[in-house]
């Protein structure tokens with residue numbers, strides 16, 4: 029369907045459903061190409077609706093028969109479902125449909141891959157399974173019977189019966205269809221158990237394909253920790269007798285919180301020391317927690333409509349971030365999250381795909397599972413918590429769970445619990461949900477007669493469809509240091525509500541050095557004219573770990589921009605400051621590692637664009653290389669000793685403590701490799717008994733133009749481990765020189781083990797190509813062409829993953845006319861494809877607009 033023909037859905041058009049569902053019974057007779065789905069649905073008129081039109085959603089279904097109250101009916105089939113004349117009182121709808129899971133490569137609805145059936149229904153996949161009012165405000169208890177010879181047959185809720193060739197499940201908790209799930213296959217499980225605070229015995233399972241049994245332990249432990257944490261911190265208990273997690277290889281996203289049956293991309297659940305990195309372990313722990321936490325924030329309380337997606341996602345991301353901070357290091361988590369926010373969300377906010385945290389229109393909702401909805405959505409909750417305080421936040425959450433359990437809610441409901449708890453008017457705060465774009469806060473300061481004055485001025489750029497924005501409530505945490513480095517004013521929260529506002533601090537002996545926006549208290553761009561001395565001072569003295577890191581980051585950024593743009597030598601003040609941090613044994617190795625990292629190519633490109641200059645991807649790449657050279661030089665005497673002092677040699681544990689050391693030694697190793705011809709990296713590669721060190725060594729070699737032998741031996745060693753091989757594909761593209769990136773990626777796609785039907789493998793190559801900025805934006809245009817060629821191939825197979833990958837082009841207007849011309853050509857080539865999916869059409873259309 030061409031973009032122009034696809035209807036746009038608007039938040040303002042919401043109307044309550046005409047019919048509610050009291051109960052659903054489903055029977056699945058599984059067969060790869062001819063699965064029969066029998067439904068029995070008890071409908072009842074919604075007293076809150078006036079209209080009684082009966083419309084069911086349905087896509088790609090073959091209707092075999094339909095009955096109302098036992099009498100055969102002949103519904104009118106439409107492109108999007110069906111309509112039918114119905115009684116004006118409660119009735120029972122029965123239908124039998126046929127679907128073909130084995131031909132379903134879109135991985136939405138019920139699909140089969142690797143001999144296993146699984147489902148993905150969020151957001152609108154259930155309509156590919158049977159005719160149904162597929163909207164989240166229609167909630168019902170489900171009973172499911174699965175008929176198949178496969179040994180493991182799973183669905184939501186509790187198992188009520190099973191025998192030769194069948195299993196029956198009942199989920200007593202009313203849920204929307206997007207939380208429905210079914211899994212069938214030859215699976216093996218790691219069993220576990222958990223006793224809830226009130227004494228419910230819960231059976232736990234992690235289900236995987238045979239051969240992956242050795243990669244389940246960590247996920248099981250993460251699940252138990254999540255269950256304990258949610259009881260302790262939010263007072264939320266699990267509410268069924270069983271909780272199943274299933275690993276699936278072909279999956280469009282990270283994971284899905286289906287009630288009692290969470291389905292995961294295998295990359296988000298399988299892990300052991302040999303086949304997963306520290307970063308994987310941390311991500312798995314976070315995703316397990318995220319999906320588990322959805323049981324309350326998402327499932328027990330769900331969304332009224334898809335515009336409210338941030339209601340469950342923003343809150344659940346916020347909760348999983350709190351969990352990770354508790355399990356690991358709070359500052360390290362905060363710094364990583366801000367890096368991610370700036371890298372993905374600010375980038376989105378600053379381009380053609382910008383949209384509010386609560387979007388107001390869409391054509392394809394799958395395109396709105398974005399960094400803005402998720403990560404900015406979580407930041408908004410963090411701000412709310414800061415503004416009302418921890419105690420009020422806890423009270424408001426209790427009220428939210430009490431008041432709205434079992435309901436499908438809106439952002440208005442969410443904000444009201446805070447207003448009712450605190451008496452605070454959140455009208456202005458609500459603009460965070462409706463106005464797109466990243467606020468810019470200009471800070472200036474003044475000193476007179478012992479009084480220090482901070483002036484903050486906010487502005488919000490225009491974004492697609494939005495101009496003339498109103499000031500937002502910006503919680504601005506600030507601390508003040510005296511010239512000796514002592515903190516004279518501890519972290520204080522300023523509430524910026526006007527376009528411009530001044531705040532004073534009286535009674536100070538000396539002009540203080542400000543530490544502004546501590547903890548990154550609001551997702552804004554802080555604009556403050558300052559110098560390298562002040563930044564170096566904060567890097568040395570700030571008590572706020574985020575701002576300590578931020579000072580170093582700003583130093584690095586300024587130094588890099590001066591090198592790239594002004595041809596200046598690497599700034600000694602930056603190099604000296606970094607050297608002091610990296611060699612400071614009182615600091616956490618993970619923190620030191622973060623301080624040693626340089627701003628990404630994309631981050632630098634954005635800085636150029638923000639100041640009205642055209643970024644040159646090759647010059648940015650060269651600048652970072654030169655800076656790495658300068659770092660290796662200034663640290664030359666320290667690299668070897670520091671590396672050896674922190675190299676972890678004890679048995680592998682995925683702990684934050686060990687991971688921090690490995691992170692530091694890996695980054696030191698990549699600098700060391702510039703100087704020792706690869707000796708240390710080859711040694712680490714050979715000795716490694718864990719993937720973090722093995723990949724770390726391989727990356728260090730590849731980054732420095734070495735490592736072809738190691739690359740080959742790695743492939744040989746891991747050819748049977750698909751998740752490890754994904755990394756092998758990825759790092760080659762990620763570390764390729766700019767002129768080689770497209771060629772390397774192209775060559776990888778010709779391998780027999782490249783399969784575009786597997787989203788992980790596809791992303792390993794093309795996600796990495798998009799990340800390799802200088803390679804993707806190489807002046808030849810080869811990167812753009814290759815990307816477009818493959819998006820064109822993938823779209824008919826898997827629209828969701830294609831559409832998501834289109835965001836590689838979202839920053840195109842930053843670049844010079846030649847590059848813009850080449851990108852436009854590729855985007856138009858995609859847009860012109862006959863039969864282009866709604867998903868991709870919407871994305872390309874928005875990017876080109």
Ligand code: ARG
Nearest residue numbers: 150151281283284285394397
């Ligand atoms: N609700 C899932 C999660 O955040 C993600 C579902 C993504 N769905 C989609 N159509 N992109 O845990």
Ligand code: ZN
Nearest residue numbers: 318322341344
């Ligand atoms: Zn989620």
